Amino acid sequence: MTAMTxxxxxxxxxxxxxxxxxxxxxxxxxxxxxxxxxxxxxxxxIRKVIKAQRSLELGSRAVLLFSALPPAWxxxxxxxxxxxxxDNMEIGHNIMHGQWDWMRDPKIHxxxxxxxxxxxxxxxxxxxxxxxxxxxxxxxxxxxxxxxIMRVDEDQQWTPALFGQxxxxxxxxxxxxxxxxxxxxxxxxxxxxxxxxxxASFQRNLKATVNKIRGQATKDYLVxxxxxxxxxxxxxxxxxxxxxxxxxxxxxxxxxxxxHFPEGVETYEKAAIPESETRGxxxxxxxxxxxxxxxxxxxxxxxxxxxxxxxxxxxxxxPSNRYAExxxxxxxxxxxxxxxxxxxxxxxxxxxxxHKVVRLSLPNGWMELTNRKNFVQQLGVLKKVSTAxxxxxxxxxxxxxxxxxxxxxxxx
Numbered sequence: 001m002t003a004m005t006x007x008x009x010x011x012x013x014x015x016x017x018x019x020x021x022x023x024x025x026x027x028x029x030x031x032x033x034x035x036x037x038x039x040x041x042x043x044x045x046i047r048k049v050i051k052a053q054r055s056l057e058l059g060s061r062a063v064l065l066f067s068a069l070p071p072a073w074x075x076x077x078x079x080x081x082x083x084x085x086x087d088n089m090e091i092g093h094n095i096m097h098g099q100w101d102w103m104r105d106p107k108i109h110x111x112x113x114x115x116x117x118x119x120x121x122x123x124x125x126x127x128x129x130x131x132x133x134x135x136x137x138x139x140x141x142x143x144x145x146x147x148x149i150m151r152v153d154e155d156q157q158w159t160p161a162l163f164g165q166x167x168x169x170x171x172x173x174x175x176x177x178x179x180x181x182x183x184x185x186x187x188x189x190x191x192x193x194x195x196x197x198x199x200a201s202f203q204r205n206l207k208a209t210v211n212k213i214r215g216q217a218t219k220d221y222l223v224x225x226x227x228x229x230x231x232x233x234x235x236x237x238x239x240x241x242x243x244x245x246x247x248x249x250x251x252x253x254x255x256x257x258x259x260h261f262p263e264g265v266e267t268y269e270k271a272a273i274p275e276s277e278t279r280g281x282x283x284x285x286x287x288x289x290x291x292x293x294x295x296x297x298x299x300x301x302x303x304x305x306x307x308x309x310x311x312x313x314x315x316x317x318x319p320s321n322r323y324a325e326x327x328x329x330x331x332x333x334x335x336x337x338x339x340x341x342x343x344x345x346x347x348x349x350x351x352x353x354x355h356k357v358v359r360l361s362l363p364n365g366w367m368e369l370t371n372r373k374n375f376v377q378q379l380g381v382l383k384k385v386s387t388a389x390x391x392x393x394x395x396x397x398x399x400x401x402x403x404x405x406x407x408x409x410x411x412x
Contacts, residue, residue, distance in 0.1 A: 089304025365404030
């Protein structure tokens, strides 16, 4: 990615201001159709999902009481993993977006829901619903662009520490729920501040998150294994809970990376966003700043319908079970206005996102300028860049990027 306004060809330059506002009008009409038609069938859907998830989790935990037996371990662990994924993706994420608040059911409401996750509901709703969805893909304002530990856009500054970002990302994938909890707290930024300058809310939120993590760990790694003591299944139940949590982390990390990280998703400069961004302009930013996952109904359901990430970003508070119905209408709108509706199967999107993480661990242009003949020489360039003082490094990075662009123009 490169911020859209810095590209040689802006994918929206063919649109007039009137086109952009008309896109907003047409998307509002799609939204209103769903609001007018949502009702008992939708309410029955989410209640059925919650009941099924609770039954699956309870049944799986019952089976794990006998997890010293290998077949019971496999069945119980698989069931618990699926139950945890559904709890996070189709239930927790979407309820906390307020998608089911219209039911006025206090048990299924964004203001009361808490999920099976290290993040507190309040912390997550602030960092995700408020910050990310408002400032989607604006460099410097949307911290979801790399979560503060990775470089996922050419316009984010490169430093030698980024050589390790493929490793950071792999480790973050394994412990993703804890990474998100730290992200919600803005832990790195707040810990770098002197204690007296940290916001008062930080200590309160930190205490709530520590309590949440303690409760989660007690449940998964002490209480449930202890219940299995009578059958000699303490350690196997402990291992099952650990496996289910790691597997859920890997799955959610993969799905979430597919939403904004694949090649071709657009990013934006802060300066390019109008102070009074219109509804049409906001919609257009969401349309091009997200990517979908194509696949079966099972993929859509297990991803919490975040496989319809474009539709989710356009209408984050509409019921998730309606995104599949909305998607063809939204895609038709992309085609009508000659815009790229970014969708691909899960393996392709995951590969693209990881490719970007690896590619941007290196300075802009280095890979483009490197081939088998000059590889050793280019390693020397990389060493010089990484060991130079900051001012010299900036000059070298700028030259390398410019050289790669000249080479690309010459080859075109």
